[in-house]
Amino acid sequence: MSNRREFLKTVGVAAVGLAATGTGFAQRRKKSCVVIGAGFAGLAAAYKLKNAGWNVTVIEARDRIGGRVFSHSMNGLICELGAEWVGESHERLKALCKDFGIPLQKHQFEDYLMRDGRVFKPGEWGFSPAAKTAFEKVINGYSKLKQAQKIRIDALDWWTYLEKLGFTEDDLLIRDLMDSTDFGESIRHVSAFGALAEYAESSPKNEMDYKMTGGNSRLAFEFAKRIGNENIRLSSPVKKIDQRSGVVKILTAKEEIKADAVICTVPTQSLLKIEFLPDLPAVQRQAAERLNYARIVKNSVLYDKRFWGPEDFSMVTDTTSHYYFHSTQNQEGTQGILTAYAIGEKADVLASQSEERRMRVITRDLVDFNSDAPSLALKISSYAWQRDVYTDGAYALYRPGQWFGIRPILQRPHGKVLFAGEHLADWQGFMEGAIETGEAAASYLR
DSSP: OTHHHHHHHHHHHHHHHHHTTTSSTTSSSOOEEEEEOOSHHHHHHHHHHHHTTOEEEEEOSSSSSOTTOOEEEETTEEEESSOOOBOTTOHHHHHHHHHTTOOEEEOOOEEEEEETTEEEOTTSOOOOHHHHHHHHHHHHTGGGOOHHHHHHHHTSBHHHHHHHHTOOHHHHHHHHHHHHHHHSSOGGGSBHHHHHHHHHSSOTTTTOOEEETTOTHHHHHHHHHHHOGGGEEOSOOEEEEEOTTSSEEEEESSOEEEESEEEEOOOHHHHTTSEEESOOOHHHHHHHHHOEEOOEEEEEEEESSOTTOSTTEEEEESSTTOEEEESOTTOSSSOEEEEEEEEHHHHHHHHTSOHHHHHHHHHHTTTTTOTTHHHHEEEEEEEEGGGOTTTSSSSEEOOTTTTTTTHHHHTSOBTTEEEOSGGGOTTTTSHHHHHHHHHHHHHTTO
Protein backbone atom coordinates (compact mmCIF):
# COMPACT_ATOMS: atom_id res chain seq x y z
CA MET A 1 0.00 0.00 0.00
CA SER A 2 1.17 3.53 -0.69
CA ASN A 3 0.66 4.30 3.01
CA ARG A 4 4.08 2.77 3.65
CA ARG A 5 5.69 5.95 2.41
CA GLU A 6 3.62 7.93 4.89
CA PHE A 7 4.74 5.63 7.69
CA LEU A 8 8.39 6.03 6.71
CA LYS A 9 8.02 9.81 6.61
CA THR A 10 6.49 9.74 10.09
CA VAL A 11 9.35 7.70 11.47
CA GLY A 12 11.80 9.95 9.66
CA VAL A 13 10.42 12.99 11.49
CA ALA A 14 10.97 11.11 14.74
CA ALA A 15 14.56 10.39 13.86
CA VAL A 16 15.27 14.04 13.12
CA GLY A 17 13.84 14.93 16.50
CA LEU A 18 15.98 12.31 18.21
CA ALA A 19 19.14 13.50 16.53
CA ALA A 20 18.44 17.04 17.70
CA THR A 21 18.00 16.15 21.34
CA GLY A 22 21.68 15.93 22.13
CA THR A 23 21.47 12.32 23.28
CA GLY A 24 24.72 11.53 21.55
CA PHE A 25 23.48 9.87 18.36
CA ALA A 26 26.07 11.83 16.38
CA GLN A 27 28.90 10.85 18.74
CA ARG A 28 31.25 7.94 18.20
CA ARG A 29 30.27 6.04 21.32
CA LYS A 30 28.18 2.97 20.78
CA LYS A 31 24.52 3.84 20.82
CA SER A 32 21.92 1.79 22.65
CA CYS A 33 18.32 0.92 21.97
CA VAL A 34 15.74 -1.10 23.84
CA VAL A 35 13.30 -2.93 21.60
CA ILE A 36 10.05 -3.82 23.32
CA GLY A 37 8.53 -6.99 21.91
CA ALA A 38 10.21 -10.09 20.43
CA GLY A 39 7.71 -10.60 17.63
CA PHE A 40 8.86 -10.17 14.06
CA ALA A 41 8.74 -6.36 14.18
CA GLY A 42 10.93 -6.25 17.27
CA LEU A 43 13.35 -8.94 16.13
CA ALA A 44 13.75 -7.32 12.71
CA ALA A 45 14.44 -3.92 14.31
CA ALA A 46 16.97 -5.39 16.74
CA TYR A 47 18.73 -7.34 14.00
CA LYS A 48 19.09 -4.26 11.83
CA LEU A 49 20.40 -2.13 14.69
CA LYS A 50 22.83 -4.83 15.82
CA ASN A 51 24.27 -4.96 12.30
CA ALA A 52 24.62 -1.16 12.41
CA GLY A 53 26.75 -1.36 15.55
CA TRP A 54 24.18 -0.55 18.22
CA ASN A 55 23.92 -2.12 21.64
CA VAL A 56 20.48 -3.71 21.56
CA THR A 57 18.32 -5.20 24.28
CA VAL A 58 15.05 -6.92 23.38
CA ILE A 59 12.44 -7.14 26.13
CA GLU A 60 9.61 -9.64 25.78
CA ALA A 61 6.69 -10.30 28.13
CA ARG A 62 6.11 -13.86 26.91
CA ASP A 63 8.33 -16.79 27.82
CA ARG A 64 9.15 -17.32 24.13
CA ILE A 65 10.13 -15.30 21.09
CA GLY A 66 8.06 -14.96 17.93
CA GLY A 67 4.98 -13.17 19.27
CA ARG A 68 2.05 -14.05 17.04
CA VAL A 69 4.20 -16.42 15.00
CA PHE A 70 3.73 -19.75 16.74
CA SER A 71 4.65 -23.02 14.99
CA HIS A 72 3.40 -26.25 16.54
CA SER A 73 4.22 -29.93 16.08
CA MET A 74 1.84 -32.90 16.27
CA ASN A 75 3.20 -36.41 15.63
CA GLY A 76 6.11 -34.87 13.77
CA LEU A 77 3.90 -32.75 11.52
CA ILE A 78 4.13 -28.95 11.63
CA CYS A 79 1.23 -26.51 11.64
CA GLU A 80 0.91 -22.84 12.53
CA LEU A 81 -1.20 -21.71 15.46
CA GLY A 82 -0.30 -18.12 14.63
CA ALA A 83 0.78 -16.27 11.48
CA GLU A 84 0.49 -18.52 8.45
CA TRP A 85 1.45 -17.12 5.05
CA VAL A 86 4.39 -15.68 3.15
CA GLY A 87 3.00 -13.86 0.14
CA GLU A 88 4.35 -13.74 -3.38
CA SER A 89 4.66 -9.96 -2.98
CA HIS A 90 6.45 -10.15 0.38
CA GLU A 91 9.90 -9.37 -0.96
CA ARG A 92 11.58 -8.56 2.35
CA LEU A 93 10.39 -11.70 4.09
CA LYS A 94 11.42 -13.84 1.14
CA ALA A 95 14.87 -12.21 1.11
CA LEU A 96 15.40 -12.87 4.82
CA CYS A 97 14.43 -16.51 4.40
CA LYS A 98 16.95 -16.81 1.58
CA ASP A 99 19.68 -15.09 3.63
CA PHE A 100 19.02 -17.34 6.63
CA GLY A 101 18.75 -20.55 4.63
CA ILE A 102 15.06 -21.17 5.35
CA PRO A 103 13.36 -22.88 2.38
CA LEU A 104 9.90 -21.73 1.35
CA GLN A 105 7.31 -24.22 0.15
CA LYS A 106 4.08 -23.65 -1.75
CA HIS A 107 1.11 -23.15 0.54
CA GLN A 108 -1.66 -22.24 -1.89
CA PHE A 109 -5.20 -23.57 -2.00
CA GLU A 110 -8.19 -24.21 -4.24
CA ASP A 111 -11.37 -23.48 -2.34
CA TYR A 112 -14.36 -25.76 -2.04
CA LEU A 113 -17.58 -24.21 -0.74
CA MET A 114 -19.98 -25.88 1.69
CA ARG A 115 -23.34 -24.12 2.18
CA ASP A 116 -26.48 -25.53 3.70
CA GLY A 117 -24.94 -29.01 3.66
CA ARG A 118 -24.08 -28.93 -0.05
CA VAL A 119 -20.48 -29.15 -1.24
CA PHE A 120 -19.29 -27.32 -4.35
CA LYS A 121 -15.88 -28.09 -5.86
CA PRO A 122 -13.50 -25.38 -7.08
CA GLY A 123 -14.95 -23.91 -10.27
CA GLU A 124 -18.50 -24.94 -9.39
CA TRP A 125 -19.29 -21.79 -7.44
CA GLY A 126 -18.54 -18.09 -7.61
CA PHE A 127 -19.98 -14.62 -8.05
CA SER A 128 -22.51 -13.21 -10.46
CA PRO A 129 -21.18 -11.77 -13.76
CA ALA A 130 -22.21 -8.28 -12.63
CA ALA A 131 -20.26 -8.61 -9.38
CA LYS A 132 -17.17 -9.90 -11.18
CA THR A 133 -17.23 -7.01 -13.64
CA ALA A 134 -17.77 -4.39 -10.93
CA PHE A 135 -15.00 -5.81 -8.75
CA GLU A 136 -12.52 -5.95 -11.61
CA LYS A 137 -13.31 -2.35 -12.49
CA VAL A 138 -12.74 -1.04 -8.96
CA ILE A 139 -9.50 -3.01 -8.59
CA ASN A 140 -8.18 -1.63 -11.89
CA GLY A 141 -9.09 1.89 -10.80
CA TYR A 142 -7.49 1.64 -7.38
CA SER A 143 -4.15 3.18 -8.38
CA LYS A 144 -5.92 6.28 -9.71
CA LEU A 145 -7.79 7.07 -6.48
CA LYS A 146 -7.19 10.53 -5.00
CA GLN A 147 -6.72 10.96 -1.26
CA ALA A 148 -10.20 12.45 -0.82
CA GLN A 149 -11.71 9.43 -2.59
CA LYS A 150 -9.79 7.05 -0.33
CA ILE A 151 -11.07 8.82 2.74
CA ARG A 152 -14.65 8.59 1.48
CA ILE A 153 -14.24 4.86 0.85
CA ASP A 154 -12.71 4.42 4.31
CA ALA A 155 -15.89 5.87 5.83
CA LEU A 156 -17.85 2.85 4.53
CA ASP A 157 -17.74 -0.78 5.60
CA TRP A 158 -16.72 -3.37 3.00
CA TRP A 159 -20.22 -4.91 2.77
CA THR A 160 -21.86 -1.53 2.05
CA TYR A 161 -19.19 -0.59 -0.48
CA LEU A 162 -19.63 -3.85 -2.40
CA GLU A 163 -23.40 -3.45 -2.22
CA LYS A 164 -23.04 -0.02 -3.83
CA LEU A 165 -20.98 -1.65 -6.59
CA GLY A 166 -23.95 -3.87 -7.44
CA PHE A 167 -23.21 -7.10 -5.54
CA THR A 168 -26.38 -9.14 -5.00
CA GLU A 169 -27.31 -10.46 -1.55
CA ASP A 170 -25.95 -13.90 -2.47
CA ASP A 171 -22.71 -12.33 -3.73
CA LEU A 172 -22.38 -10.47 -0.44
CA LEU A 173 -23.06 -13.55 1.68
CA ILE A 174 -20.36 -15.52 -0.12
CA ARG A 175 -17.99 -12.56 0.01
CA ASP A 176 -18.60 -12.28 3.75
CA LEU A 177 -17.75 -15.96 4.29
CA MET A 178 -14.55 -15.56 2.26
CA ASP A 179 -13.29 -12.10 3.18
CA SER A 180 -14.07 -12.24 6.89
CA THR A 181 -11.27 -14.80 7.25
CA ASP A 182 -8.85 -12.06 6.11
CA PHE A 183 -10.01 -9.53 8.69
CA GLY A 184 -11.26 -11.56 11.65
CA GLU A 185 -14.78 -10.11 11.68
CA SER A 186 -17.74 -9.82 9.33
CA ILE A 187 -17.09 -7.48 6.41
CA ARG A 188 -19.93 -5.37 7.82
CA HIS A 189 -17.37 -4.14 10.39
CA VAL A 190 -14.27 -3.61 8.23
CA SER A 191 -12.99 -0.41 6.61
CA ALA A 192 -13.82 -0.58 2.92
CA PHE A 193 -10.56 1.14 2.04
CA GLY A 194 -8.52 -1.26 4.19
CA ALA A 195 -10.16 -4.19 2.40
CA LEU A 196 -9.86 -2.65 -1.06
CA ALA A 197 -6.20 -1.84 -0.55
CA GLU A 198 -5.42 -5.40 0.51
CA TYR A 199 -7.10 -6.99 -2.50
CA ALA A 200 -5.89 -4.40 -5.00
CA GLU A 201 -2.24 -4.76 -4.00
CA SER A 202 -2.10 -8.50 -3.34
CA SER A 203 -0.93 -11.44 -5.42
CA PRO A 204 -3.60 -13.48 -7.27
CA LYS A 205 -3.86 -15.79 -4.23
CA ASN A 206 -4.16 -12.83 -1.84
CA GLU A 207 -0.64 -13.48 -0.52
CA MET A 208 -1.58 -17.01 0.57
CA ASP A 209 1.38 -18.41 -1.35
CA TYR A 210 4.12 -19.92 0.82
CA LYS A 211 5.13 -21.02 4.30
CA MET A 212 8.54 -21.71 5.79
CA THR A 213 9.58 -25.33 5.65
CA GLY A 214 9.80 -26.61 9.22
CA GLY A 215 7.59 -23.83 10.59
CA ASN A 216 7.46 -20.04 10.47
CA SER A 217 9.02 -19.84 13.95
CA ARG A 218 12.33 -20.77 12.33
CA LEU A 219 12.76 -17.15 11.28
CA ALA A 220 12.40 -15.99 14.88
CA PHE A 221 15.13 -18.40 15.98
CA GLU A 222 17.44 -17.24 13.18
CA PHE A 223 16.92 -13.61 14.19
CA ALA A 224 17.70 -14.51 17.82
CA LYS A 225 20.98 -16.24 16.87
CA ARG A 226 22.20 -13.09 15.18
CA ILE A 227 20.92 -10.68 17.81
CA GLY A 228 22.38 -12.87 20.56
CA ASN A 229 20.17 -14.74 23.01
CA GLU A 230 21.99 -12.93 25.82
CA ASN A 231 20.45 -9.69 24.52
CA ILE A 232 16.87 -10.98 24.72
CA ARG A 233 15.02 -10.81 28.04
CA LEU A 234 12.00 -13.11 28.23
CA SER A 235 9.15 -13.06 30.76
CA SER A 236 9.80 -9.35 31.31
CA PRO A 237 6.74 -7.18 30.77
CA VAL A 238 7.61 -3.49 30.58
CA LYS A 239 6.02 -1.44 33.34
CA LYS A 240 7.33 2.06 32.68
CA ILE A 241 9.16 4.16 30.07
CA ASP A 242 10.63 7.30 31.61
CA GLN A 243 12.31 9.76 29.24
CA ARG A 244 12.25 12.89 31.39
CA SER A 245 15.99 13.06 32.06
CA GLY A 246 17.53 13.10 28.58
CA VAL A 247 17.96 9.33 28.39
CA VAL A 248 15.25 6.70 28.33
CA LYS A 249 14.75 4.47 31.36
CA ILE A 250 12.82 1.26 30.79
CA LEU A 251 11.54 -0.44 33.93
CA THR A 252 10.49 -4.09 34.02
CA ALA A 253 9.63 -6.28 36.99
CA LYS A 254 13.25 -7.46 36.98
CA GLU A 255 15.46 -4.50 36.08
CA GLU A 256 15.88 -0.94 34.87
CA ILE A 257 17.66 -0.36 31.57
CA LYS A 258 18.90 2.96 30.22
CA ALA A 259 19.06 3.59 26.48
CA ASP A 260 19.33 6.31 23.88
CA ALA A 261 16.09 5.26 22.19
CA VAL A 262 13.22 2.80 22.31
CA ILE A 263 11.38 0.99 19.53
CA CYS A 264 8.05 -0.21 20.89
CA THR A 265 6.49 -2.94 18.75
CA VAL A 266 3.77 -4.30 21.03
CA PRO A 267 0.04 -4.42 20.16
CA THR A 268 -2.08 -1.69 21.68
CA GLN A 269 -3.44 -4.05 24.37
CA SER A 270 0.09 -4.27 25.83
CA LEU A 271 0.98 -0.67 24.97
CA LEU A 272 -1.83 0.62 27.19
CA LYS A 273 -0.42 -1.28 30.16
CA ILE A 274 2.85 0.66 30.02
CA GLU A 275 3.21 3.84 32.06
CA PHE A 276 4.80 6.60 29.97
CA LEU A 277 6.60 9.55 31.58
CA PRO A 278 5.71 11.98 30.18
CA ASP A 279 2.38 10.39 29.35
CA LEU A 280 1.31 9.58 25.82
CA PRO A 281 -0.66 12.45 24.32
CA ALA A 282 -4.35 11.98 25.09
CA VAL A 283 -5.24 11.71 21.41
CA GLN A 284 -2.69 8.90 20.93
CA ARG A 285 -3.86 6.99 23.99
CA GLN A 286 -7.48 7.34 22.84
CA ALA A 287 -6.51 6.03 19.40
CA ALA A 288 -4.90 2.99 21.00
CA GLU A 289 -8.02 2.40 23.08
CA ARG A 290 -10.22 2.53 19.98
CA LEU A 291 -8.23 0.01 17.94
CA ASN A 292 -9.67 -3.50 18.20
CA TYR A 293 -7.99 -6.76 17.29
CA ALA A 294 -9.60 -9.61 15.38
CA ARG A 295 -11.26 -12.51 17.17
CA ILE A 296 -9.66 -15.57 15.60
CA VAL A 297 -9.24 -19.12 16.82
CA LYS A 298 -7.13 -21.67 14.96
CA ASN A 299 -8.07 -25.30 15.59
CA SER A 300 -5.61 -27.76 14.08
CA VAL A 301 -6.93 -31.32 14.07
CA LEU A 302 -4.65 -34.29 13.39
CA TYR A 303 -6.36 -36.98 11.32
CA ASP A 304 -5.21 -40.54 10.81
CA LYS A 305 -5.76 -40.18 7.06
CA ARG A 306 -5.83 -37.23 4.66
CA PHE A 307 -9.40 -37.90 3.65
CA TRP A 308 -9.81 -34.51 1.96
CA GLY A 309 -7.79 -35.58 -1.09
CA PRO A 310 -5.91 -32.79 -2.87
CA GLU A 311 -2.84 -31.36 -1.13
CA ASP A 312 -4.10 -27.85 -1.91
CA PHE A 313 -7.49 -28.49 -0.28
CA SER A 314 -9.37 -25.73 1.50
CA MET A 315 -13.06 -25.15 2.10
CA VAL A 316 -15.14 -22.12 2.98
CA THR A 317 -18.24 -23.11 4.96
CA ASP A 318 -21.29 -21.62 6.63
CA THR A 319 -20.67 -23.74 9.74
CA THR A 320 -19.25 -22.67 13.10
CA SER A 321 -15.81 -23.98 12.07
CA HIS A 322 -15.96 -21.52 9.15
CA TYR A 323 -12.83 -22.20 7.05
CA TYR A 324 -10.74 -25.34 6.67
CA PHE A 325 -7.34 -25.66 5.04
CA HIS A 326 -4.71 -28.38 4.77
CA SER A 327 -1.80 -27.40 7.02
CA THR A 328 0.58 -30.25 6.12
CA GLN A 329 0.98 -29.85 2.39
CA ASN A 330 3.87 -31.97 1.11
CA GLN A 331 4.84 -33.11 4.60
CA GLU A 332 5.63 -36.83 4.75
CA GLY A 333 3.26 -39.45 6.11
CA THR A 334 -0.32 -40.59 5.69
CA GLN A 335 -1.59 -38.59 8.66
CA GLY A 336 -2.40 -34.94 8.14
CA ILE A 337 -3.55 -31.77 9.85
CA LEU A 338 -6.63 -29.90 8.72
CA THR A 339 -6.92 -26.52 10.39
CA ALA A 340 -10.28 -24.92 11.10
CA TYR A 341 -9.99 -21.13 11.15
CA ALA A 342 -12.94 -19.35 12.74
CA ILE A 343 -13.51 -15.64 13.23
CA GLY A 344 -15.69 -13.25 15.20
CA GLU A 345 -18.55 -14.73 17.18
CA LYS A 346 -17.82 -18.18 15.76
CA ALA A 347 -14.34 -17.94 17.25
CA ASP A 348 -15.79 -17.02 20.64
CA VAL A 349 -18.20 -19.96 20.52
CA LEU A 350 -15.42 -22.45 19.77
CA ALA A 351 -13.03 -20.91 22.30
CA SER A 352 -15.60 -21.38 25.07
CA GLN A 353 -15.84 -25.15 24.52
CA SER A 354 -13.76 -27.83 26.19
CA GLU A 355 -11.06 -29.35 23.99
CA GLU A 356 -13.04 -32.57 23.59
CA ARG A 357 -16.25 -30.79 22.64
CA ARG A 358 -14.42 -28.39 20.33
CA MET A 359 -13.00 -31.31 18.35
CA ARG A 360 -16.46 -32.90 18.15
CA VAL A 361 -17.91 -29.67 16.73
CA ILE A 362 -15.13 -29.20 14.18
CA THR A 363 -15.19 -32.79 12.93
CA ARG A 364 -19.00 -32.94 12.96
CA ASP A 365 -19.10 -29.83 10.75
CA LEU A 366 -17.25 -31.88 8.13
CA VAL A 367 -19.74 -34.75 8.00
CA ASP A 368 -21.50 -33.36 4.92
CA PHE A 369 -18.14 -33.33 3.17
CA ASN A 370 -16.92 -36.70 4.46
CA SER A 371 -18.83 -38.80 6.99
CA ASP A 372 -15.62 -40.48 8.19
CA ALA A 373 -14.10 -37.23 9.52
CA PRO A 374 -15.10 -37.71 13.20
CA SER A 375 -13.77 -41.26 13.38
CA LEU A 376 -10.43 -40.29 11.78
CA ALA A 377 -9.67 -37.42 14.19
CA LEU A 378 -6.84 -38.17 16.63
CA LYS A 379 -6.23 -34.94 18.54
CA ILE A 380 -6.57 -31.20 18.42
CA SER A 381 -4.37 -28.19 19.18
CA SER A 382 -6.06 -24.80 19.40
CA TYR A 383 -5.19 -21.19 20.05
CA ALA A 384 -7.80 -18.48 20.58
CA TRP A 385 -5.99 -15.21 19.94
CA GLN A 386 -8.82 -13.08 21.33
CA ARG A 387 -7.99 -14.63 24.71
CA ASP A 388 -4.28 -13.88 24.48
CA VAL A 389 -3.47 -11.51 27.35
CA TYR A 390 -0.80 -9.66 25.37
CA THR A 391 -2.73 -9.03 22.15
CA ASP A 392 -6.46 -9.38 22.89
CA GLY A 393 -6.82 -10.65 19.33
CA ALA A 394 -4.95 -11.89 16.29
CA TYR A 395 -4.17 -8.70 14.37
CA ALA A 396 -5.44 -5.15 14.13
CA LEU A 397 -8.96 -4.62 12.81
CA TYR A 398 -9.49 -1.22 11.23
CA ARG A 399 -13.17 -0.32 11.28
CA PRO A 400 -14.83 2.25 8.99
CA GLY A 401 -13.16 5.64 9.29
CA GLN A 402 -10.16 4.34 11.23
CA TRP A 403 -7.64 3.71 8.45
CA PHE A 404 -7.20 7.43 7.90
CA GLY A 405 -8.52 8.33 11.36
CA ILE A 406 -6.64 6.64 14.18
CA ARG A 407 -3.91 4.84 12.22
CA PRO A 408 -1.79 7.95 11.47
CA ILE A 409 -2.07 8.96 15.14
CA LEU A 410 -0.77 5.58 16.32
CA GLN A 411 2.25 5.95 14.04
CA ARG A 412 3.45 9.17 15.71
CA PRO A 413 6.64 8.96 17.78
CA HIS A 414 6.56 9.93 21.43
CA GLY A 415 9.82 11.68 22.27
CA LYS A 416 12.57 9.08 21.91
CA VAL A 417 10.08 6.24 21.52
CA LEU A 418 9.32 5.02 18.00
CA PHE A 419 6.46 2.65 17.30
CA ALA A 420 6.30 -0.34 14.95
CA GLY A 421 4.25 -3.50 14.48
CA GLU A 422 1.79 -5.13 12.10
CA HIS A 423 -0.95 -2.68 13.11
CA LEU A 424 1.07 0.17 11.57
CA ALA A 425 2.22 -1.73 8.51
CA ASP A 426 1.80 -1.44 4.79
CA TRP A 427 1.14 -5.20 4.75
CA GLN A 428 -1.08 -4.92 7.82
CA GLY A 429 -1.86 -8.28 9.40
CA PHE A 430 1.09 -10.04 7.73
CA MET A 431 4.57 -11.04 8.91
CA GLU A 432 5.96 -8.96 6.04
CA GLY A 433 4.32 -5.85 7.42
CA ALA A 434 5.63 -6.38 10.93
CA ILE A 435 9.18 -6.80 9.62
CA GLU A 436 8.97 -3.73 7.38
CA THR A 437 7.87 -1.45 10.22
CA GLY A 438 10.57 -2.76 12.56
CA GLU A 439 13.25 -2.22 9.95
CA ALA A 440 11.90 1.22 9.06
CA ALA A 441 12.12 2.37 12.66
CA ALA A 442 15.66 0.97 12.98
CA SER A 443 16.73 2.63 9.72
CA TYR A 444 15.88 6.08 11.01
CA LEU A 445 17.89 5.57 14.17
CA ARG A 446 21.05 4.63 12.30
